[in-house]
Amino acid sequence: MHRWTYPDLKTLMAKASPPRSGDVLAGLAAETAEENILAKIQLADVPLKRFLSEPLVPYEDDEVTQLIIDGHDAFAFAPVSHLTVGGFRDWLLSPAADTAALARLAPGLTPEMVAAVSKLMRNQDLILVASKVQVTTRFRNTIGLPGRMATRLQPNHPTDDPKGVAASMLDGLLLGSGDAVIGVNPASDNLAALGDLVRLLDDTIHRFQIPTQSCVLTHVTSSIALIERGAPIDLVFQSIAGTQAANASFGIDLSILAEGRDAGRSLKRGTVGDNVMYFETGQGSALSAGAHHGVDQQTLEARAYGVARAFDPFLVNTVVGFIGPEYLYDGKQIIRAGLEDHFCGKLLGLPLGCDVCYTNHAQADQDDMDTLLTLLATAGVTFIMGVPGADDIMLNYQSTSFHDALYVRELLGLRRAPEFEAWLCDVGLTDTAGRLAIDAGRHPLLQMLS
C-alpha cells in the first residue's frame, strides 16, 4: 500500500478532509479518493497531544493560535490525553462519553483536535455525539435545554423599511418563531438607520412583553457606537473567522470583540443571564479573505469556534451554504459541512445553531435543506433561522422558513425556549402543547402595524 508522506500536520489534515470545492480551489485537497482515505487512516494514528505542540497556524503570527494554546485546560484534557485521533472517535461513541463527561472535557479540547476527529466520522457519528452534548445559555430566556430547539426570527427587508420589517416580524411571531432572537440583517450601515431598527425591535419586545432578545447584525464597532449613544441593544453581533488575518479582513481583532462584549454587558439588559454575544461563521471565509495559511476550511471553521468560546456567546450560527459553490459545491457538501460545524461547535461547548441555507448558484434545493434540517434537529441543534417562506429578500438566498420549524417540531416533538413557550400560550397563539391556534387573524399582535 502506497503511503503518502506529508511535510506537516496541516497538510495531513487537509488531505484527510471530506471532499469540498473550497479545498480544491485552495489547492489543498487530496488528489484522489484513495489518497483521501489513506490520509484519514494516517490521521487516526496521530496522538491528540501533537495538536498542542504543532500548531497548524504559527503561534507567533496569529492571536487565534495564541488564544487556543494559552487557553488550553490541561486538567480537563487529562481523560483523553493518552488517545490518538482514532481512539478519540471510539471514546466519543462510547457510553463513557455522556453529557456530563463531554461538558467537563470541552475546555480541554482544541478546535484542531475536534476538527481532526470529525474528519474520521461519518454523518451518523457527527449526529450521535453532538446529540449527547448540552449547552445552555441565557439572556432574557433560556436556550439549549434538552428536547428544545429555538428559532431566530429574521425579518430582513431590502431597504430596512420599518413597516416591512414589522410585517415579517409579525408573521414570524404569529407562527411561533423568535425565541432565539429577533435578528435583522440591515441593508444600511448608517448609524441613525441602525438605531431606528434597534428601537423598532426593542419597542415590539417591550410593548408585547415578549421574553426574547433583539439583535441588529451590524459590525461590532457600530454596535459599540450605538451603545455609547444610548441605543437599547440586547445582543452584540459579529462575523468571525479562524485566523487573525481573516478577522482583520472583517475589521476586528480579539480586543475589539472583548470591547463589544463588555459594552453589551454594561447595559445589563439580560434578565436571566448575561450571554450577550451573537457570532456568525461559515466555512470558506478565511480562504475568501486570502488568509487561510494552507489550512483546510473545515479546520479553520472550528478555529472560529475557538474564538467564539472566549466570549461566552448567547448564540453561534454557522451560515453554512451562504458563501457559494466555490466553497461548498452542492447539497451533499453543504449537508456534510452543516453536520461538521454543529458537531465541532457543540464539542467545544458552544450554543451552535445553523442557518440551513443555499444560494441559487449552488447545486442545491429545498429538498437538501429539508434533509439537513431534519438531521440537525435529531442532532440537537440549538437554533435555526425563521425567514418568511424561506426566501430572504434582502440577502438573496434561501434559508429555513417559519413553516420548516413547525414541521420539525411536529416531527420530533421539539419545544421552544420555556419562557417563550409560556408567553405564546399566555397570549393565545398556541395551546398548552405548543400547537398553533387555528386563527391568528384577529390577534392583538396585529396592533403592531397600526
Added chain:
Amino acid sequence: MTARTRPVRLTDLTAARVALGRSGASLPTTAALAFALDHARARDAVHRPADVDGLEGALRDRRLATLRVESAATDRLTYLARPDLGRQLAEPSRNLLARARPRATVDLAVVIADGLSSRALDYAPALLDALLPDLATDGWSLAPVVIAQQARVALGDEVGLLLDARLTLLLVGERPGLSSPDSLGAYITYAPRPGRTDAERNCVSNIRPAGLPPADAAAKIAWLLRQALKGRMTGVALKDESPTGPSLVDGGDAARLAPRE
C-alpha cells in the same frame, strides 16, 4: 362608528413571503409550488447562456463598437467552482484586446459581463442609453464595449489595462435572488489593473425595473464616474453623495461578507 378602515394586510407591507397560510403546520400547496417556480427561474438565470448575439446587435444599433471576450473558465460548471479562472482572460481574448488597444488613453472602458445572471444583461442597453449621452456632453472618450462571457468582476481589470482606459465600468449579472433573478450590478474601478481589490471599487447594486431602475442607476453611475476621474480614485474613500436618493452603493452588508458576483 365611522367608516371602518380596511385591515392592513401583511402582503401590502413587504415583498417577503408573509401570510402564506398553513396546511397543518406545513406550507400550502400553492405557496410551495410558487416557491419552486421562482427557484427554477433563478436556476435558469444562472445556467442559461447569455444572448450575446442579441446584446451585440442592440449595441451596434446604437452605433457602439463591440468586442467579444471569454474568461479562462471554459464552461459554466468550471465557472461556478473556479472564481479564479473567471477573473482571467482566455489567451485568444487577451490577444484580441491587445490588438484592439486604442491609439491614445481613453476615459472609460465599458465591460458587460454575464456573471451569475444572463437575464440581467437585458437592462444593459437601457442603462447605456441613459449614461453615454450624459458623459458625451463632457467629451468622455470610450473604448469599444467589451462583452465578456463566464466572467467575474475582476476580469474588468485586465480588460481596462489592455484597452488603456482610465476607468472601467463593469456591468455584471448579480447572484440571483429568488424574487430578483435579473439583478444587474455596476462596478467602477479607477486605473484598472490585475490585483485591484474590491475595496478599490465602487458598486451600484440591484439594478432592475423593480429595484433601482436603469435610468436612475445611470445617474448614480455618472456621478461616481465623474468624481472618480476628478479625484483619481475609486473605492472606500469615494463615498456616494450623489443627489439621487439614498445610497445603494455596496458596503452596507459587511455583516455577511460574501461576493455578490
